[in-house]
Amino acid sequence: MAEILIQVIIAFLAGSLLLGLHRKVMARVQKRPGPPIVQQLIHSLKFFFKETAFPKTVSKVFYIGIVFILALIWVVGVIVGPVAKDSLLILFGVYAVYKIVEHNSGSSSGSPYGKLSCVRAVLSAATELPLFAAIVFVYLVTGTMNIGEIITYQSVHGPLIYSIPLAALMFFMLIITKSPYSPFAITKDKVLISGFETEHFGFLRGFMLFSEAIAWYVLLWVFLTIFFGPLNAVGYLIGMIVISFVTGFINATTPLLSPNHSVMTQITIGAICFAGTALMIFTGVVA
Amino acid sequence: MLNYMIYLITFAAGSILGLLYSYKQHGEPFVAVTKFNVPFALVSIVGWVLGFCSGNVILSAIGFLLAGFVMGERPGYGRKETAVGLIIAIIVYVLLKRPLLM
Numbered sequence: 150m151a152e153i154l155i156q157v158i159i160a161f162l163a164g165s166l167l168l169g170l171h172r173k174v175m176a177r178v179q180k181r182p183g184p185p186i187v188q189q190l191i192h193s194l195k196f197f198f199k200e201t202a203f204p205k206t207v208s209k210v211f212y213i214g215i216v217f218i219l220a221l222i223w224v225v226g227v228i229v230g231p232v233a234k235d236s237l238l239i240l241f242g243v244y245a246v247y248k249i250v251e252h253n254s255g256s257s258s259g260s261p262y263g264k265l266s267c268v269r270a271v272l273s274a275a276t277e278l279p280l281f282a283a284i285v286f287v288y289l290v291t292g293t294m295n296i297g298e299i300i301t302y303q304s305v306h307g308p309l310i311y312s313i314p315l316a317a318l319m320f321f322m323l324i325i326t327k328s329p330y331s332p333f334a335i336t337k338d339k340v341l342i343s344g345f346e347t348e349h350f351g352f353l354r355g356f357m358l359f360s361e362a363i364a365w366y367v368l369l370w371v372f373l374t375i376f377f378g379p380l381n382a383v384g385y386l387i388g389m390i391v392i393s394f395v396t397g398f399i400n401a402t403t404p405l406l407s408p409n410h411s412v413m414t415q416i417t418i419g420a421i422c423f424a425g426t427a428l429m430i431f432t433g434v435v436a
Numbered sequence: 437m438l439n440y441m442i443y444l445i446t447f448a449a450g451s452i453l454g455l456l457y458s459y460k461q462h463g464e465p466f467v468a469v470t471k472f473n474v475p476f477a478l479v480s481i482v483g484w485v486l487g488f489c490s491g492n493v494i495l496s497a498i499g500f501l502l503a504g505f506v507m508g509e510r511p512g513y514g515r516k517e518t519a520v521g522l523i524i525a526i527i528v529y530v531l532l533k534r535p536l537l538m
Contacts, residue, residue: 155441162444182466182511187451187504382440 156231157224157363160370164362165190167369167393171329174397193358201351206259215254216349216356222246223363230367230374234297237284240371241277244323247364248274251336258348266347269335275412276326276333279319279419286316286426287375296374303378310376313429315422317376321392322418324368328396329361332403333411369393439493446497450483450504458509469512476514480506480521488525489532 169189176183203209226243229235248270255267288294290313291302303309310317326333349357366389373380373388380388406414428434479502486499507518 152437155437159437159441159444162441162448166444166448182468185451185455185508185511187448187455187508190448191452191455 153224153228153232156227160223160227160231160363160366161193161359162190162362163389164364164366165193165358167389168329168362168365170390171393171397171400174394175330175401178398178401189358189362193355193362196355196358197352199351199355201353204259204348207348208257208259211253211257212348213353215250215257216353216360219247219250219254219360220356220363222250223360223367226367227363230296230371234295234300234374236294237287237296237299237371237375238294240367241281241284243367244280245274245277248277254349255336260348262342262347266336266338269338269408272408272412273326273333273335275415275419276323279415279422280323282419282423282426283316283319283323286313286430289430296371299375300379308376308378313426315425315429317372319419319422319426320372320376322415324372324392325396325399326415327364327368328393328400330400330405331396332400332406333415334405335408335411338405439496442493442497443487443500447500447504450501451508453501454505454508454514455510457505458513462510462513466512472516473514476506476509477517477520480514480517481524482521484521484525485528489529 166186166189169184169186172189173183173186203212222243226240229239229243251273252267252270255263255265255270258264284294287299287309290309291299293299293302299309306312322333325331328334329337369389369392370385372392373385377384377388483499483502483504483506486495487503488496488499490496490499503518503521506514506521508514
């Protein structure tokens, strides 16, 4: 229990600081000074002490409950990933539920912005296909879904990034999709204000930011763990900083795609990577 | 994992304190500072060296607090000092061959 609490606090703090770094990188690329790196963390904490208002149009139980479910599913992500090093399939389930929560969070608000974001959340589920394909390829190569056993496999055979790089690219695309201001972030298009988060204020928004920080940490942790082999704390630190830096640069220089372009791009990249990895595996390039 | 949690908490606390302190010192609109602040550079060097190379949880925590204090200053301040601190910490690590982040 103490281990879970410690890991959740680490995920929240590290995730918030990394998202702060992401914002800073984006700002510097766009020649703005940008906020301090710790600003994202301060923002998240600030919302817990802000006044919470409930719009008249909301479905109240659902509207409040959904943010706790959102926080809970990413806490489960921490438990399955960094704490227990359990099955990748459960993490896939966590991501799938996250998409449902994104959808329901928008629909429960009663706001047209939230509802449009809710519709787009269904479209953006296209990212789950490359994620599932990446997990399947990891299974085909290592023979296991268990993260602990995948780490052991890599300590013997070397990091999977060398044997199935296109599968890693598919997973990386998911990370880009999940990153703030991503070209694929159609649910949070500025046309929709803040998308499914628009009508959540005060401590409810605090929980959402808490979940986002944990989600970012968990996704980076899983990516580094299943493709870059056994890493120590410094390896994770450097890896997470580099990925936040790279995604920040990509997001700062790429415009937001329209929903249909976003989905088509994701599916096209996913299909190419899927075909490439399948070819590598079945022609014996990957042992 | 408890030690990493402590490092993160002290680093975040240091950053917040640094931000508050620097806003108190410099209330003007954003300026890209070219001046090198020697006392803050010393704090940064001590912080990063202690943080990465001390091999002791308490000293590392104090180190990350100090490093966070300089790095967390308001935009435009503390960048060069942080870079110098980090570079010297890496050099000290290479020379001492001490394990990183005990």
